[in-house]
Amino acid sequence: MTREREIKVLKGLKGENEKWTAATRELLRQNNVTMINLIGGPGCGKTALLCRLVEYLGGSSRVAVLEGDVETTYDARRIAETGIPVRQLLTGGACHLEARLVHAGLQELPLAELDFVFVENVGNLVCPAEFDIGERAKVAVISVTEGEDKPEKYPLVFQLAGAVILTKADLLPHVPFDTLSLEKHLRKVNPSVPLLITSALTGEGIREAADCFRGWRT
Numbered sequence: 044m045t046r047e048r049e050i051k052v053l054k055g056l057k058g059e060n061e062k063w064t065a066a067t068r069e070l071l072r073q074n075n076v077t078m079i080n081l082i083g084g085p086g087c088g089k090t091a092l093l094c095r096l097v098e099y100l101g102g103s104s105r106v107a108v109l110e111g112d113v114e115t116t117y118d119a120r121r122i123a124e125t126g127i128p129v130r131q132l133l134t135g136g137a138c139h140l141e142a143r144l145v146h147a148g149l150q151e152l153p154l155a156e157l158d159f160v161f162v163e164n165v166g167n168l169v170c171p172a173e174f175d176i177g178e179r180a181k182v183a184v185i186s187v188t189e190g191e192d193k194p195e196k197y198p199l200v201f202q203l204a205g206a207v208i209l210t211k212a213d214l215l216p217h218v219p220f221d222t223l224s225l226e227k228h229l230r231k232v233n234p235s236v237p238l239l240i241t242s243a244l245t246g247e248g249i250r251e252a253a254d255c256f257r258g259w260r261t
Protein backbone atom coordinates (compact mmCIF):
# COMPACT_ATOMS: atom_id res chain seq x y z
CA MET A 44 0.00 0.00 0.00
CA THR A 45 1.37 3.40 -0.93
CA ARG A 46 0.87 6.38 1.33
CA GLU A 47 1.04 9.97 0.20
CA ARG A 48 3.67 11.99 1.96
CA GLU A 49 4.24 15.70 1.68
CA ILE A 50 7.91 16.61 1.42
CA LYS A 51 8.73 20.27 1.86
CA VAL A 52 11.78 21.39 -0.10
CA LEU A 53 13.08 24.48 1.60
CA LYS A 54 15.25 26.52 -0.71
CA GLY A 55 18.09 27.81 1.41
CA LEU A 56 18.22 31.43 2.48
CA LYS A 57 21.82 31.27 1.40
CA GLY A 58 20.81 30.45 -2.21
CA GLU A 59 18.76 33.64 -2.44
CA ASN A 60 21.60 35.57 -0.82
CA GLU A 61 24.13 34.24 -3.35
CA LYS A 62 22.00 35.52 -6.23
CA TRP A 63 22.20 39.08 -4.87
CA THR A 64 25.86 38.71 -3.95
CA ALA A 65 26.69 37.92 -7.57
CA ALA A 66 24.64 40.90 -8.82
CA THR A 67 26.42 43.18 -6.35
CA ARG A 68 29.88 41.97 -7.38
CA GLU A 69 29.02 42.77 -11.00
CA LEU A 70 27.65 46.21 -10.07
CA LEU A 71 30.81 47.03 -8.10
CA ARG A 72 33.05 45.72 -10.90
CA GLN A 73 31.29 47.89 -13.48
CA ASN A 74 31.80 50.97 -11.31
CA ASN A 75 35.29 50.03 -10.05
CA VAL A 76 34.14 50.36 -6.43
CA THR A 77 35.75 48.47 -3.53
CA MET A 78 33.22 47.44 -0.88
CA ILE A 79 34.39 46.58 2.64
CA ASN A 80 32.18 44.84 5.21
CA LEU A 81 32.88 45.88 8.84
CA ILE A 82 31.76 43.25 11.35
CA GLY A 83 31.98 43.56 15.14
CA GLY A 84 29.93 43.35 18.32
CA PRO A 85 27.54 46.10 19.47
CA GLY A 86 29.40 49.21 20.53
CA CYS A 87 32.88 48.00 19.55
CA GLY A 88 33.46 51.33 17.78
CA LYS A 89 32.58 50.67 14.13
CA THR A 90 30.89 54.02 13.48
CA ALA A 91 33.54 56.01 15.36
CA LEU A 92 36.23 54.21 13.34
CA LEU A 93 34.45 55.02 10.08
CA CYS A 94 34.10 58.70 10.99
CA ARG A 95 37.88 58.86 11.56
CA LEU A 96 38.74 56.76 8.50
CA VAL A 97 36.78 59.08 6.26
CA GLU A 98 39.10 61.93 7.33
CA TYR A 99 42.18 60.00 6.17
CA LEU A 100 40.77 58.20 3.13
CA GLY A 101 38.63 61.12 2.02
CA GLY A 102 41.64 63.19 0.91
CA SER A 103 42.66 60.77 -1.83
CA SER A 104 39.61 58.54 -2.30
CA ARG A 105 35.89 58.96 -2.79
CA VAL A 106 34.08 57.18 0.02
CA ALA A 107 30.47 56.34 0.96
CA VAL A 108 28.92 54.30 3.77
CA LEU A 109 25.98 51.93 4.12
CA GLU A 110 24.93 51.78 7.78
CA GLY A 111 23.35 48.53 8.93
CA ASP A 112 21.22 48.55 12.07
CA VAL A 113 18.19 46.77 13.47
CA GLU A 114 16.52 50.10 14.28
CA THR A 115 17.21 53.87 14.28
CA THR A 116 19.14 56.18 11.96
CA TYR A 117 21.57 57.45 14.61
CA ASP A 118 24.68 56.02 12.93
CA ALA A 119 23.78 57.29 9.45
CA ARG A 120 23.38 60.75 10.95
CA ARG A 121 26.84 60.55 12.55
CA ILE A 122 28.37 59.56 9.20
CA ALA A 123 26.40 62.27 7.34
CA GLU A 124 28.07 64.87 9.56
CA THR A 125 31.39 64.01 7.89
CA GLY A 126 29.90 65.13 4.56
CA ILE A 127 30.09 61.84 2.62
CA PRO A 128 27.15 59.97 1.02
CA VAL A 129 25.44 57.54 3.43
CA ARG A 130 22.33 55.37 3.46
CA GLN A 131 20.83 53.68 6.53
CA LEU A 132 19.85 50.04 6.03
CA LEU A 133 17.34 48.78 8.60
CA THR A 134 16.89 45.05 9.05
CA GLY A 135 13.76 45.44 11.19
CA GLY A 136 14.86 42.69 13.57
CA ALA A 137 17.41 40.58 11.69
CA CYS A 138 20.83 40.25 13.30
CA HIS A 139 22.79 40.67 10.04
CA LEU A 140 22.64 42.36 6.65
CA GLU A 141 21.60 40.26 3.66
CA ALA A 142 22.91 40.83 0.16
CA ARG A 143 19.55 41.94 -1.24
CA LEU A 144 19.25 44.88 1.19
CA VAL A 145 22.84 45.92 0.55
CA HIS A 146 22.26 45.77 -3.21
CA ALA A 147 19.25 48.06 -2.84
CA GLY A 148 21.35 50.49 -0.75
CA LEU A 149 24.11 50.53 -3.36
CA GLN A 150 21.60 51.53 -6.05
CA GLU A 151 20.96 54.72 -4.07
CA LEU A 152 24.63 55.72 -3.96
CA PRO A 153 26.47 57.63 -6.73
CA LEU A 154 28.61 54.57 -7.51
CA ALA A 155 30.25 56.05 -10.62
CA GLU A 156 31.72 58.77 -8.40
CA LEU A 157 33.07 56.44 -5.69
CA ASP A 158 36.20 54.42 -4.92
CA PHE A 159 35.09 52.80 -1.63
CA VAL A 160 31.84 51.79 0.00
CA PHE A 161 32.13 50.78 3.64
CA VAL A 162 29.28 48.70 5.01
CA GLU A 163 28.82 48.80 8.78
CA ASN A 164 27.10 45.52 9.49
CA VAL A 165 24.64 45.04 12.37
CA GLY A 166 26.47 44.93 15.71
CA ASN A 167 27.03 41.19 16.06
CA LEU A 168 30.13 39.01 15.94
CA VAL A 169 28.38 35.85 14.72
CA CYS A 170 25.56 36.11 12.16
CA PRO A 171 27.00 38.77 9.78
CA ALA A 172 30.01 36.53 9.14
CA GLU A 173 27.75 33.86 7.69
CA PHE A 174 26.25 36.08 4.99
CA ASP A 175 28.35 37.38 2.11
CA ILE A 176 27.10 40.67 0.76
CA GLY A 177 29.33 40.87 -2.33
CA GLU A 178 32.16 42.62 -0.50
CA ARG A 179 35.84 42.75 -1.52
CA ALA A 180 36.73 41.87 2.09
CA LYS A 181 35.34 41.48 5.57
CA VAL A 182 37.03 43.37 8.40
CA ALA A 183 36.64 42.04 11.94
CA VAL A 184 36.43 44.83 14.54
CA ILE A 185 37.03 44.17 18.24
CA SER A 186 37.60 46.62 21.07
CA VAL A 187 39.95 46.40 24.04
CA THR A 188 37.00 46.04 26.42
CA GLU A 189 35.74 42.79 24.89
CA GLY A 190 38.44 40.32 25.99
CA GLU A 191 41.42 38.75 24.22
CA ASP A 192 39.76 35.36 23.69
CA LYS A 193 37.12 36.50 21.19
CA PRO A 194 38.88 35.24 18.03
CA GLU A 195 38.74 31.68 19.37
CA LYS A 196 35.22 32.00 20.78
CA TYR A 197 33.76 33.50 17.58
CA PRO A 198 36.20 32.10 15.01
CA LEU A 199 34.33 32.45 11.70
CA VAL A 200 34.57 36.22 11.29
CA PHE A 201 38.26 36.16 12.25
CA GLN A 202 38.94 33.31 9.81
CA LEU A 203 37.24 35.11 6.93
CA ALA A 204 38.58 38.61 7.66
CA GLY A 205 41.03 40.37 5.35
CA ALA A 206 42.08 42.49 8.34
CA VAL A 207 41.33 42.64 12.07
CA ILE A 208 41.03 46.05 13.70
CA LEU A 209 41.47 46.45 17.45
CA THR A 210 39.69 49.64 18.54
CA LYS A 211 39.76 51.93 21.60
CA ALA A 212 43.53 51.48 22.09
CA ASP A 213 43.51 54.73 24.11
CA LEU A 214 41.82 52.70 26.88
CA LEU A 215 44.67 50.16 27.14
CA PRO A 216 46.24 51.84 30.21
CA HIS A 217 42.88 51.55 32.02
CA VAL A 218 41.62 48.04 31.19
CA PRO A 219 43.10 44.58 31.80
CA PHE A 220 43.63 43.76 28.13
CA ASP A 221 46.80 42.20 26.73
CA THR A 222 47.30 42.83 23.00
CA LEU A 223 49.89 40.00 22.74
CA SER A 224 47.35 37.61 24.22
CA LEU A 225 44.76 38.75 21.65
CA GLU A 226 47.29 38.07 18.92
CA LYS A 227 47.95 34.55 20.28
CA HIS A 228 44.23 33.73 20.22
CA LEU A 229 43.92 35.27 16.74
CA ARG A 230 46.84 33.28 15.31
CA LYS A 231 45.18 30.03 16.38
CA VAL A 232 42.29 30.70 13.98
CA ASN A 233 44.05 32.86 11.37
CA PRO A 234 47.86 32.73 11.18
CA SER A 235 48.36 35.57 8.71
CA VAL A 236 45.61 38.21 8.87
CA PRO A 237 46.92 41.75 9.58
CA LEU A 238 46.06 43.08 13.06
CA LEU A 239 45.73 46.87 13.18
CA ILE A 240 45.66 48.69 16.51
CA THR A 241 43.57 51.86 16.41
CA SER A 242 41.87 54.55 18.43
CA ALA A 243 39.16 56.75 16.96
CA LEU A 244 39.69 59.07 19.92
CA THR A 245 43.40 59.78 19.37
CA GLY A 246 43.67 58.80 15.68
CA GLU A 247 46.26 56.08 16.46
CA GLY A 248 46.51 53.50 13.67
CA ILE A 249 43.88 55.11 11.45
CA ARG A 250 46.39 56.01 8.74
CA GLU A 251 47.64 52.38 8.71
CA ALA A 252 44.06 51.12 8.39
CA ALA A 253 43.42 53.54 5.51
CA ASP A 254 46.64 52.36 3.80
CA CYS A 255 45.56 48.74 4.21
CA PHE A 256 42.23 49.46 2.50
CA ARG A 257 43.91 51.46 -0.28
CA GLY A 258 46.03 48.37 -0.94
CA TRP A 259 42.84 46.42 -1.66
CA ARG A 260 42.03 48.67 -4.64
CA THR A 261 44.91 47.27 -6.69
Ligand SMILES: Nc1nc2c(ncn2[C@@H]2O[C@H](COP(=O)(O)OP(=O)(O)OP(=O)(O)O)[C@@H](O)[C@H]2O)c(=O)[nH]1
Nearest residue numbers: 084085086087088089090091166210211242243244
Ligand atom coordinates in the same frame (compact mmCIF):
# COMPACT_ATOMS: atom_id res chain seq x y z
N1 LIG B 1 37.71 55.60 24.39
C1 LIG B 1 37.22 55.32 23.20
N2 LIG B 1 35.91 55.19 23.02
C2 LIG B 1 35.45 54.90 21.79
C3 LIG B 1 36.30 54.76 20.67
N3 LIG B 1 35.56 54.43 19.59
C4 LIG B 1 34.29 54.41 20.01
N4 LIG B 1 34.22 54.70 21.33
C5 LIG B 1 32.99 54.79 22.14
O1 LIG B 1 32.37 53.52 22.14
C6 LIG B 1 30.95 53.67 22.09
C7 LIG B 1 30.39 52.93 20.89
O2 LIG B 1 30.93 53.49 19.70
P1 LIG B 1 30.22 53.31 18.30
O3 LIG B 1 31.09 53.92 17.26
O4 LIG B 1 28.80 53.79 18.37
O5 LIG B 1 30.21 51.73 18.19
P2 LIG B 1 29.48 50.82 17.08
O6 LIG B 1 30.29 49.59 16.95
O7 LIG B 1 29.27 51.62 15.84
O8 LIG B 1 28.10 50.50 17.78
P3 LIG B 1 26.79 49.80 17.12
O9 LIG B 1 26.63 50.39 15.75
O10 LIG B 1 25.69 50.13 18.04
O11 LIG B 1 27.11 48.32 17.07
C8 LIG B 1 30.69 55.17 22.04
O12 LIG B 1 30.44 55.62 23.36
C9 LIG B 1 31.99 55.73 21.52
O13 LIG B 1 32.24 57.06 21.95
C10 LIG B 1 37.72 54.92 20.89
O14 LIG B 1 38.57 54.80 19.98
N5 LIG B 1 38.11 55.20 22.16
Ligand SMILES: [Mg+2]
Nearest residue numbers: 089090118163
Ligand atom coordinates in the same frame (compact mmCIF):
# COMPACT_ATOMS: atom_id res chain seq x y z
MG1 LIG C 1 27.55 51.89 14.75
